[in-house]
Amino acid sequence: MRGSFRLFYIQKKKEQQKNEQNENKNNNNSIDIQRNNRSDEQFRQIFLKSGIVSQASGSCYIEIEKTKVLCSVHGPRASHKTEEFVAAKFNCELKYTTFSSSVDKYDYTENNKEKDQSLIIREALIGSVRLEKYPKTVIDIYILVLNDDGNVMVASITAASMALADAGVEMYDMVASCSSVCTKDRILLDPSYQEESLPNTTNILVAKMPALNQVTQLVQSGDLSYNTVIEAVDLNIDGCDKIYSIMKQNLIDSLEKQLKDKDNNNNNNNMDIK
Amino acid sequence: MEAFQKIHPLEFYRKFLQRSVRPDGRSLNDIRKTSISTGAITTACGSSFVKIGNTSVICGIRSEVGIPSFENTDQQTNIFVNLELGPICSNIYSSTKPSEQAMSLSSKLNSLVKRLDIPKEDFYFDQEGKVLWYLYVDIYCLDYDGNIMDASILALISSLKNVKLPRGIIENTNEYYKDTEQLRSLQINHYLFPLSFSIIEDFILSDPSNQEEQLSTSNLTITLNENFEICLLSYSGIKPISETILQESFEKLKNRIEYLKSLIDSAQEH
Numbered sequence: 001m002r003g004s005f006r007l008f009y010i011q012k013k014k015e016q017q018k019n020e021q022n023e024n025k026n027n028n029n030s031i032d033i034q035r036n037n038r039s040d041e042q043f044r045q046i047f048l049k050s051g052i053v054s055q056a057s058g059s060c061y062i063e064i065e066k067t068k069v070l071c072s073v074h075g076p077r078a079s080h081k082t083e084e085f086v087a088a089k090f091n092c093e094l095k096y097t098t099f100s101s102s103v104d105k106y107d108y109t110e111n112n113k114e115k116d117q118s119l120i121i122r123e124a125l126i127g128s129v130r131l132e133k134y135p136k137t138v139i140d141i142y143i144l145v146l147n148d149d150g151n152v153m154v155a156s157i158t159a160a161s162m163a164l165a166d167a168g169v170e171m172y173d174m175v176a177s178c179s180s181v182c183t184k185d186r187i188l189l190d191p192s193y194q195e196e197s198l199p200n201t202t203n204i205l206v207a208k209m210p211a212l213n214q215v216t217q218l219v220q221s222g223d224l225s226y227n228t229v230i231e232a233v234d235l236n237i238d239g240c241d242k243i244y245s246i247m248k249q250n251l252i253d254s255l256e257k258q259l260k261d262k263d264n265n266n267n268n269n270n271m272d273i274k
Numbered sequence: 275m276e277a278f279q280k281i282h283p284l285e286f287y288r289k290f291l292q293r294s295v296r297p298d299g300r301s302l303n304d305i306r307k308t309s310i311s312t313g314a315i316t317t318a319c320g321s322s323f324v325k326i327g328n329t330s331v332i333c334g335i336r337s338e339v340g341i342p343s344f345e346n347t348d349q350q351t352n353i354f355v356n357l358e359l360g361p362i363c364s365n366i367y368s369s370t371k372p373s374e375q376a377m378s379l380s381s382k383l384n385s386l387v388k389r390l391d392i393p394k395e396d397f398y399f400d401q402e403g404k405v406l407w408y409l410y411v412d413i414y415c416l417d418y419d420g421n422i423m424d425a426s427i428l429a430l431i432s433s434l435k436n437v438k439l440p441r442g443i444i445e446n447t448n449e450y451y452k453d454t455e456q457l458r459s460l461q462i463n464h465y466l467f468p469l470s471f472s473i474i475e476d477f478i479l480s481d482p483s484n485q486e487e488q489l490s491t492s493n494l495t496i497t498l499n500e501n502f503e504i505c506l507l508s509y510s511g512i513k514p515i516s517e518t519i520l521q522e523s524f525e526k527l528k529n530r531i532e533y534l535k536s537l538i539d540s541a542q543e544h
Contacts, residue, residue, distance in 0.1 A: 053417045054328035055364040055484070066316050070416055074365040093369055095360065098412045099318035099334030108358065108372070142362040142369070144414065146332060147315050 035188070041235065043190045043242065048158070048250040050166040051258075058167025062159040064190070066149035071159035073167040076137035088134035092122035094143040094156060101148045101193075117153060118143075124157050124177065124207035124217035130170040139169060150192040153205055154179050157217075158243060165251055174247055175216055177207035178239030180232055182224055187232050189239050204229070206236035210244040284474075284489055291477045298483065303526060305469075305481040308534075310428060310541040312436040319409075320437035322541065324429040326481065328419035333429035335437055336410045339399050339450060352397040353434075355383040355411045357426055364418035364484075379423060382506060383413075383430055386497065389505040390434070391463040399442035405450070407439055420484040423495050427468040432538050435462055466505060467534045468497045469527040473511065478519060480526060494520075496527050500535065 038044070044065040053059035056072035063069075076088055094117050096106040106114075121143070129139070141163070143156045157177040165174055181191040182202040188195050196203070202222030208215045215237075220229060279286045279297070290297050300306070306327030315321035318334035342350065359367045359376040367373050399405040411433065413426045437460050440452040472482035472490035479486055487493065492511020499505055509515055 053363070054419055055417060056362075068314070070362065072362050074361070077365070093361070095362075095369075097332075097334060097414055098410065099315055099321070099336045102317040108356075110369075140361065140365075142360065144360070144362045144416070146334075146414075147317055149316070 040186055041189050041239075043239070044192075046243070046246055048162060048246065050162050050250065050254050056163075056167075058163045058165070058169070060159040060162035060166060062155045062162075064149075064151055064155050066147055067151055067155050068146040069143060069152065069155040069159050070146060071141065071143045071156065071163045073139065073141050073160070073163040073169070075139040075167070076134040076169065079136055079138045086135060087131035088129075088137045088139055090122065090126050090129060090131060090139050090141075092118050092125065092141040092143070092160070094118040094121060094145070096145045096148065100145045103197075104148075117156070120153065120205070120217060120219060121156050121160060125160055125164070125175055127214070127216040128161070128171045128173055128175045128209055129164065130172065133170050139164075148193060150194070150196045151179055151190050153177070154190070154243070157207055158247060162247060162251065166254070173209035173211040174244065174251070175207050176210055176240040176244035176247060177205065177217070178236040178243060179203065179205040180236055180239070182222070182228060182232050187228075187235055189235065202232075204232050204236060206233060206240060208237060208240050210241050283485065287474060287486075287489055291474065296479065296486070302477060303480050305530065306483075308428070308537060310432050310537050312432055312541045319439060320433045320435075322429050322433035322436055324425045324432070326421055326425050326428075327483065328417055329415075329421055329425050330417045331413055331415050331422070331425045331429045333411060333413045333426070333433040335433055336412070337437075337439060338408045338410065339405060339442070340408050341404065342406055351384075351388060352406055353387045353392075353409045353411060355387055355413070355430060356380050357383060357413045357415070357422075359415050359418065359422070363415040367418075379426065382423075382508065383411075383426060386427065386466060386506055387411075387430070387434075389464060389466070389499065390431075392434075392460055396460050399450075400444050405442070405444065407442075409434075409437065418484060420482045420487045421470050423470050424468045424481065427466050427497060428534070428538070431462075431466045432541050434460060435538065435542055464499045464505075465535060465538065466497055466499060467527065467531045468495060468506075469523070469530060470495045471523055473513070473515075473519075478523070494523060496523055498524075498527055498531065500531070502528060502531075 047063040048060065050060040052061050053072045057074055059072040061070050079089060094114050096114060098106050100106065141160050143160060145152055154177045157175055161175045164171060178189065181188045181195050182204065202220065202224045205219040206215060207217035294302055309325045310322060312322045314323055315334045319337045320335040322333045324331050357376045357380045359373045361367050361369050397407045399407055411430060413429055415422055438457040440454045441456040443451040443453060470481065471494040472479045472486050473492045474486065474490050482490065491513055492509065495508045497506040
């Protein structure tokens with residue numbers, strides 16, 4: 001049945017007119033976007049919870065206001081193929097749910113955008129994992145984007161790194177990341193979906209390991225002057241440190257909770273024996 | 275004890291079941307804590323999240339507009355349900371090939387949607403019904419710990435109740451606009467109340483967990499509506515099922531209906 005009828009892109013007429021007006025304005029001046037309740041360098045509220053998928057080795061759920069991402073890690077587990085005595089294989093797969101965006105259309109099969117983003121996330125994380133510690137094994141990371149309201153890459157990298165920590169995989173450090181959208185004269189940290197889809201803007205993504213002060217991934221797409229790029233990267237690096245402190249705090253909290261639960265269980269078992 | 279569970283899982287379970295208790299502390303008839311919430315996905319026109327114990331599913335509905343492909347469309351449905359069991363929920367599923375289990379469950383869910391009796395007029399985009407709304411219901415399993423059937427049926431019914439469709443406007447015969455300030459919901463005349471059982475030897479276990487499903491010889495799923503009419507009854511297994519077992523299972527589900535109804539209704543209020 002799927003695709004047997006013609007589809008129409010629908011939009012409210014008023015909005016269309018407004019957009020046309022905006023476009024006219026944009027041609028004359030720079031893009032004017034108002035942020036509600038936050039400044040250009042301010043992050044939205046972040047909610048993190050690790051260990052929520054019972055069937056996975058490690059998992060993490062992240063909410064950056066409306067952006068919702070779930071990540072689960074399987075492994076390190078034995079590789080199916082008989083291979084040489086080499087370091088672990090590291091796979092990463094990102095998938096958008098079909099209802100994750102009201103504008104973009106996603107199918108059940110992997111499209112180019114998802115493949116591209118999977119690779120960027122893999123590259124950002126692979127430097128932090130001690131793969132040589134797990135020969136002849138596979139580590140699989142699966143990421144599912146439930147709701148896309150911008151900054152999906154940062155949410156995914158953060159969730160994946162937390163999930164790896166939750167799975168107990170040996171790492172040099174957790175990877176924190178930060179992205180921004182640059183217009184002609186403004187740098188907007190933690191962009192929303194609306195800000196990401198503005199025309200004539202540049203996206204910058206930085207991922208780094210703050211404890212070692214090493215950058216693991218740097219992606220910039222769009223034209224921008226050299227000085228602005230440096231400025232934006234500096235801003236993003238500061239943003240990474242902020243995200244890192246949230247991740248660290250969350251990791252400590254979840255470990256404390258696990259220890260408490262373990263204690264409670266032990267106490268209960270002792271009670272049973274008596 | 276953990277080693278014994280891994281090496282002889284069936285023997286391990288038998289020891290518990292003979293004392294009418296399960297390893298997780300439930301009695302044979304106990305159902306895990308069930309919770310339903312709706313409206314978490316802002317990009318979908320209706321959504322729900324259902325959790326039964328560790329098993330959790332998220333369901334989102336995408337709406338599209340189209341012209342019906344042929345006239346006399348009494349048999350045609352406007353709702354398409356799909357269940358995704360991806361590698362995110364459990365390592366037994368792969369991302370490359372769709373699981374057969376998911377496909378068979380999807381077809382069951384598609385047949386259940388027809389039992390809801392949603393009037394045809396509710397899908398009209400305009401006044402006359404020349405253009406219709408088509409709803410794609412996608413259920414993603416986030417954590418697979420058994421009894422995915424119950425979770426997905428509950429997710430399906432509560433997300434459909436959560437659907438908000440905008441008013442459609444057609445101008446110049448082929449310009450389509452939606453007015454997001456005037457939203458309406460679907461008129462759903464029936465409920466669906468599912469309950470699954472696993473049968474391990476002679477013991478009937480309500481709401482089986484993942485391990486219980488794997489050890490079971492047969493599985494039974496019953497779905498009733500609010501008038502105690504059977505919407506779906508599926509039984510699969512190597513042993514024939516007796517009438518008394520069926521009767522007992524019906525009674526168990528009937529006792530649960532009131533609770534499920536209040537869960538579905540209260541999830542809509544937030």
